[in-house]
Amino acid sequence: MGKLSEKSKSKPFLYLGFFFLLWWGLPATVKIVISSSFDEFHAPLWDLSTRVQDLTNYWGHMADSKKTLIEKGKKLQRIGRNRNLQIQNLGILQSEEERLHRLLNNIQHLQNSLNLDAKVAYSPLVARISRRTFSSWWQSIGLRKGKDALLHKGLGVISHSGVVGRISSVGSRMSEVELITNTSFRVVAHFAGDNRPVTFQGNGILPGGIPSGIVIDVPQDFTASRREPLTLTTSSLGETFPQGLIIGQVQELEGGENGLFKTGQVILSNDLCQLQEVTLLLPRE
Numbered sequence: 001m002g003k004l005s006e007k008s009k010s011k012p013f014l015y016l017g018f019f020f021l022l023w024w025g026l027p028a029t030v031k032i033v034i035s036s037s038f039d040e041f042h043a044p045l046w047d048l049s050t051r052v053q054d055l056t057n058y059w060g061h062m063a064d065s066k067k068t069l070i071e072k073g074k075k076l077q078r079i080g081r082n083r084n085l086q087i088q089n090l091g092i093l094q095s096e097e098e099r100l101h102r103l104l105n106n107i108q109h110l111q112n113s114l115n116l117d118a119k120v121a122y123s124p125l126v127a128r129i130s131r132r133t134f135s136s137w138w139q140s141i142g143l144r145k146g147k148d149a150l151l152h153k154g155l156g157v158i159s160h161s162g163v164v165g166r167i168s169s170v171g172s173r174m175s176e177v178e179l180i181t182n183t184s185f186r187v188v189a190h191f192a193g194d195n196r197p198v199t200f201q202g203n204g205i206l207p208g209g210i211p212s213g214i215v216i217d218v219p220q221d222f223t224a225s226r227r228e229p230l231t232l233t234t235s236s237l238g239e240t241f242p243q244g245l246i247i248g249q250v251q252e253l254e255g256g257e258n259g260l261f262k263t264g265q266v267i268l269s270n271d272l273c274q275l276q277e278v279t280l281l282l283p284r285e
Helices: 002-025 028-114
Strands: 122-132 140-143 156-159 162-170 175-179 186-191 198-206 210-218 230-234 246-255 262-267 277-283
Touching (some): 140 162, 140 277, 198 262
Antiparallel strands (some): 156 277, 186 230, 210 262, 230 246
């Protein structure tokens, strides 16, 4: 049995050796024909294998391209967001610059107005607004200063935009301001560049929440328009305010009831409804 098993194992090698001897002994033309037939038989398999490989490479490239496109898209989105943020920041900076310019101009005007060579000199005192009634914000406001800060009734109250009102009542630590829009507020005024006195009176608010007043006793030779408005300022005749503080703008004048003088509507600053602090004018002794 052992010898038979060894012979069985050696048979493949004998067949292989016989095949090589047979192949070696074949004529060259026969070898060429056999090789060509073998190539023709395997050509479809090789072609299929090549196509499978090409298809695999194609989808691999497609996957890489898709990933690359997604990454580029995300990068473009980041660039776009950064650019929008830069544009937004630029707009904020420009708005802030314009606001600072306006504030600087207002401060300069206030400093010029308080640089008094008038009959009465004033000491400015800043006070915080502590109370504002929503339904009647245009009538009065409360301040966080009173008799403890030497305040008394009748003191003028201003801001960087001009006249705000005057003290109407004083407590130990609080006081109340009658606003320039209050219909009971009256003050002697004049138009910028002219010393003839006129009278200003508060007139509440216009539609849209615009603070307003009325100017009366205006001489007939005055004219005003939207293109060329008149600036109404304080007069030293009232002794509550120094001369030259802005009250508002007059865009139209019309004949009064008696026909001797004109009247007009005064547009006041919108800052009245946004103020957080004001300046009190204390007369110097």
